[in-house]
Amino acid sequence: MNRRTKIAALAAALLITAGAAGSAVASGDGKGAPREAAALTGSAELYRPAGDDITFTFDAHLAAKDRNDPLKATGTFRYSHYKDGKGGSATVEVDCLATGGKVATVTGVVVETDVPGLKDKRVGVSVHDDGKHDRLGYSWLASDPTKDEVPPCNSAAPYERVTPGTGDFHVLPWRFDYPTE
Structure with a gap:
């Protein structure tokens, strides 16, 4: 040669x-250990021109062994919304996580809150992790979470903009096993 x-x-x-x-x-x-099947981590503040203080933080995971069952997701997410000294916050225990590409939908049951009637209710959030202009949506866009039941892994499309410089979401795309028969 x-x-x-x-x-x-x-x-x-x-x-x-x-x-x-x-x-x-x-x-x-x-x-040598397999990576987890899906994940959503990170935090951001939502953009609101009226000065609302709205934050979301995620730590949701689907283990490799549970890759075909998004209802076995674990973790928490937190959110708060305050303006002029009024508002509330919630801590949510994750009960479902589905991701695809840079988009994630996570739901869970509220375990701690200062919002009357919200404890023990399921809420959902969706995230688009595009790196520069992350977006977020939530299930209470068109319904009252204290009255309406949200099914697992459901939320509104990620329509809200995050405040520039605050979005550090990381979506790990879901890896599941396709049926062979």
């Missing part, structure tokens, strides 16, 4: 090896 062919072959081999190593790390924890 001439020198150019040897260099090209060596470069190709190195690229293939690096790609395989990168795939192995991306698919797990780098130690």
Whole structure:
């Protein structure tokens, strides 16, 4: 082989090896364990020109072993909305997480709140993690969460803008096993 062919072959081999190593790390924890099936993490403030203080924080996960059942998701999310000294907040225990690409929908049951009638009710939130202009939507857009039941993994489309510089959402796309029969 001439020198150019040897260099090209060596470069190709190195690229293939690096790609395989990168795939192995991306698919797990780098130690052989599979990566989780889906996740939604991060926080942001919503943009409101009237000065509302609205924040959302997520720590929701679907374990690799539960990859085909989004109802086995775990974690919490929190949100608050205050303006002129009025408003409320809630802590939600996750009961469903579904992600696709850069979009996630998470639901859960309110376990702590200062909003009358909201405790033990299910709420849902959707997130679009586009890196620069994250968006968010919530199930109480068109309904009263203290009266209307929200089904698991349901929310409104992510229509709200987050305040520039505050969105650090990270959506890990869902990996599930397709049926073979």
